[in-house]
Amino acid sequence: MSTRDLFTFSNRHFTIGVGITAAILVVTAIAGFVVLPFAQPWVRFANVWDAICSAAGVAQRAANVTTPDQPKRLSEVVLTSRTLSRPSQEAIGRGATLAQRCAICHGPTGISRADSPNLAGQYAAVIYKELHDFRSGARANAVMSPFAVNLTDEEIADLSNYYAYLPRLPAYHPTPQLPKPNIVIYGAPMRGIAPCGSCHGSLDNKTGSPWLEGQSEAYMKAQLQAFASSERRNDISQQMRNIARAMTSQEIEAAAAYYASQPPDIVKAVD
Amino acid sequence: MLVNRKLILAHFWLAFAVFGIALTLGAWQMFIRSPIGTWLSNPELYYRSLTAHGTVMGYVFPTLVAMGFGYAISESALEQRLIGVRWAWTGFWLIVIGSVMAVIPIALGRASVLYTFYPPLIGNLFYYLGVVLVVVGSWIWVALMSINLRVWRKAHPGAAVPLAMFANVAGSYLWAWTAVGAALELLLQIIPVAAGLKNTIDAGLARVFFSWTLHAIVYFWLMPTYIAYYTIVPRAIGGRVYSDTMARISFILFLVVAMPIGMHHTFADPQVGAGFKFIHSAFTALVALPTLLTVFTICASVEIAARLRGGRGLFGWIGALPWDNPMMLALAFSFIMLGFGGAGGLINMSYQLDASIHNTQWITGHFHLIFGGAIVIMYFAIAYDLWPHLTGRELIDIRLIRTQLWLWFIGMIVTTFPWHWVGILGMPRRMAYFDFGDPAIAPQALSVTFSAIGGFVLLASGIMFIVILARGMRAPQIDAGAYRFALAVHQPTTVPVALNTHALWVALMIALTITNYGYPILNLATTAGTSVPAVYVGAQ
């Protein structure tokens, strides 16, 4: 017998094999696409075709679902691989000039004396994102927002490159280094909290997350509380809000105090 | 007639070498996230290790065993020198190069994406290219198996293809087709992003492609084990295969129903329609059929051996079995683990029950029991059985072999039973760290400790296995004779064409893939707005 004789209905194996397979397919398809959809009393279908489409996974417009209000804007920053790459000396120079107006709070060398963030040596993507968010209103601050509204895209990029270019200097009031609290080392996996360092630089850096070493304790505590209460909401996909909400107030304090006590030069050289 | 012994030995040695490394990583993973280990504080290292362990154990190790065993079957069952030896070596070297290429980025922390690729996570391009090379290398083997059988058929028109070769080629076709899913995922979706040509990826579609591979790959891993059940064990314990026809039917059933069921891996995925999930779930139930047939046939074959040895009574014959024969031990252990694993599998395959164990440690417990236990213990048995024929030397440490098999069995039970249990309690899988000081999971600390101890027992057994084989390379020379496979009670002379060729069943396999995957893939591929930004591992 050759393969030609194999694929004919006079071959018993062919008939039985194909027949049983097709029968099972048809029966399961009827069950899966017609019977079971209608067996769910809590879902209504216009007709059989509607049920079949739903079971097949056709994307359908959900009926009368009201989208929740978005009272505040979300972050709209787009960063491509070219946005901040290889800044020219000129761009950094332009950034330095623009940075004169930031110096009153963030310090002439990018080190703040006023519980504002230290910007010297911060990741460029971080400064870029925050300035954009201040400008768009995704993040609001009485002092920063007015500065940001008038910046152009290019100015924001120049400022980011300038601050990223500055050396990471010690904080203005260095305190003795504290030991790592558990929340920083391990996070709290059972509450969905990853170790801080898995985004904030010491283990790995996820784009848009700042390194935190030597930042002001009061500032970091305030930001964690603002995330936890959803007062601040420019973190994409609620990455930081989900974490801050799950943290206890002691953990917030411990994390802020720990990071404030660290010298910035221990940030892993990942950039 | 084993002529190309070097080729076969090279496959086995490479397989067992990478297995040894991955096993060590596995034991370490289990230890480091258990209460007896000190947490590393860098989860990234855990995921590096996990990616290496999964990639080796899932792709490299079983593929090499199937290939080496396949070449051995082709030469000895067909009694025909392997055709395409150069190509076979090419395939081997592709796997070597691919493995090295994949492992370097993993070790550097540039590809901690786990062996399921986890899009939209994207790792270093070379990791994926390495995996592709491994698959391409194995496809050469598929082609060679097919060609060798074809040449044999020409020389023996109308003759019954020996069962071992029939099954071996069925396994190779299954692999060729099931690997297409992951290949499409890699080539169309992941590699363009990893190469920087795109920066978004349709993660839902990618998962559907992967599910195309993920179930039938399990049956590809299983093939050498089932071939050993049918064609090695009965011979080694002095029995006969109860039914050659039943064996053939089991293997063709694997071809037909292993493919169109992979969406049971996407039960929790919103992008797949519930109707398709139901069809896949129903077909999954069918895949128990060839396994039940196999368990029946093998038990009957074993009973034949026992009765030939003078065993009597309804169950009295069990005592007459050659329990000191490593092959008998391996089979018994394998069946016990298959039984427990299969029972657990019933829970995974049902849409509703699966929800309670989805993504928990139950899943890892389950596949270690089936794959690491029932399947791998037969890989050991295959190696022990073939070794004298490959090396021309005797394996003298029969006691040590028995101890090794016992340890693997005990270790696997001690590791996986508590592993299942903590899964039922809700412990998630693929987590690098557990805070057992937290009252919510403190009660699981004891179970995880047992698993970790079991892991070290397994490691010890694995080392013994490699030592036994290595010592076998230096043992006194013997004439092992020709390598033979088990005969059936009624040894077939002619077989109906449908049970002697694969065409009909391969056609059904492809047809069912189209009916069960065609629409979901087309639907996802043509729906706009389903891509998400890629997340690059280790990127700034």
Ligand code: HEM
């Ligand atoms: C010493 C023995 C072994 C131990 C202790 C061990 C341990 C582990 C652990 C802890 C995981 C990670 C589970 C998770 O976090 O979700 C894992 C994953 C895995 N293991 Fe093993 N393993 C062992 C042997 C094996 C064997 C023999 C195989 C199969 C040949 C195997 C195949 C796999 C696969 C495919 C994965 C999945 C990787 C992933 O989830 O990405 N393992 N193993």
Ligand SMILES: [Cu+2]
């Ligand atoms: Cu599966």
